[in-house]
């Protein structure tokens with residue numbers, strides 16, 4: 001009884017204090033829906049298909065929308081001008097990350113760079129990551145990617161009905177080989193299974209507003225046996241999976257480095273740079289290295305899979321786009337070899353497809369939330385410290401004032417006079433996040449997607465199954481989730497000709 005009373009008093013005090021804090025400043029807040037007493041805009045925050053809800057809020061209130069839920073302020077920026085002015089030009093204030101008690105304290109996901117507080121430790125992670133994935137150095141990974149893409153094409157050719165499983169495996173296979181030097185053969189590999197669960201935990205644990213403990217942080221101290229404390233059990237489960245996913249492959253490489261049997265990889269090269277055991281910096285360097293390797297797999301596999309799946313369904317639904325792409329491939333690459341990284345500059349239409357796919361389907365439609373490190377005033381609006389700030393990527397890349405008929409899949413919008421029209425807004429404006437926290441793996445992601453799209457189209461027709469009227473029996477839809485994939489669909493991969501598959505030596 002005493003526990004419940006203490007809990008009720010603590011909840012009451014917490015709500016009153018937050019509400020008081022949020023009203024102390026009389027400066028106006030940006031526009032947004034009027035809130036209710038105490039709960040504020042709790043019921044206005046989209047809890048499902050959040051990109052649709054924030055798109056509607058932007059249409060109704062404009063390109064800067066402000067909400068407050070139990071005293072937690074949230075701001076949504078829906079034009080490039082706003083994201084540039086705040087997330088880029090005021091990056092010193094707008095590059096922190098929300099401290100979600102669920103994700104940080106209970107699940108231990110705070111060691112993943114994308115959720116890490118802005119500061120010295122994050123900067124050291126970012127520097128270490130960039131050393132391995134800077135655009136100028138990516139060619140060192142081309143042989144690994146090319147080898148895995150060839151294997152993938154062979155697998156699809158031998159067993160086209162499993163094309164989706166092969167596609168999902170491909171991106172993890174590339175990342176795991178680059179990061180740990182480990183070769184995998186299927187989605188059932190324990191390293192992939194662990195990371196799939198970590199990603200599932202990410203979707204469950206890291207969505208702003210989903211958990212009461214994020215609004216009332218003291219709830220993290222409630223005893224596990226208390227009714228309603230199931231979130232603690234859930235968090236403990238994902239904490240254990242996260243630790244395994246981070247340490248198991250890295251420990252394997254550490255051992256192989258000591259044995260002298262480790263193939264070259266990002267991890268082996270991070271380990272080679274470690275100070276000697278006993279050095280005061282050793283523990284931290286090791287933590288950074290483990291985190292860098294794990295975040296590469298966490299952030300790099302499922303995101304690219306989502307983008308690739310969107311490409312398959314969109315291409316199947318647009319055979320005229322597919323025909324044009326294949327004509328270009330036949331003309332530029334010819335027959336008897338696969339498209340290479342070097343061909344990319346000449347494959348204008350393929351590049352336009354890549355841009356249009358990344359515009360059309362957002363795997364992170366609101367990027368990842370940032371947070372303000374201090375109070376600040378913008379155009380007369382007061383933005384409190386700790387405000388969660390989201391760039392509305394889906395809205396920006398579907399703005400009809402910028403993209404005529406935004407729901408049409410039309411790669412031609414990116415082409416002028418036979419060349420890519422660099423003046424048209426593309427993925428770089430929003431699809432990979434913003435400012436100092438922008439995705440540092442984006443160049444790697446885009447060039448990997450290029451090589452997969454070009455190689456698949458060179459060898460296969462991607463065909464939509466037909467309904468009874470002869471039209472496609474599938475449609476493009478967006479499934480709900482943290483990392484957003486298209487809704488389930490099926491396509492048929494048909495080899496363009498027996499000769500075309502000759503390049504795979506099968």
Ligand code: HEM
Nearest residue numbers: 113114299300303304364367368432433434437439441445
């Ligand atoms: C289509 C593929 C991808 C998409 C759409 C994507 C999107 C994003 C987004 C939206 C963020 C958060 C940015 C922000 O906070 O403003 C992010 C962060 C990050 N991404 Fe990606 N990403 C992709 C692929 C990759 C790949 C392949 C890697 C690794 C090679 C990677 C590594 C990272 C890392 C390390 C961060 C954390 C950055 C930080 O907080 O400083 N991502 N990504």
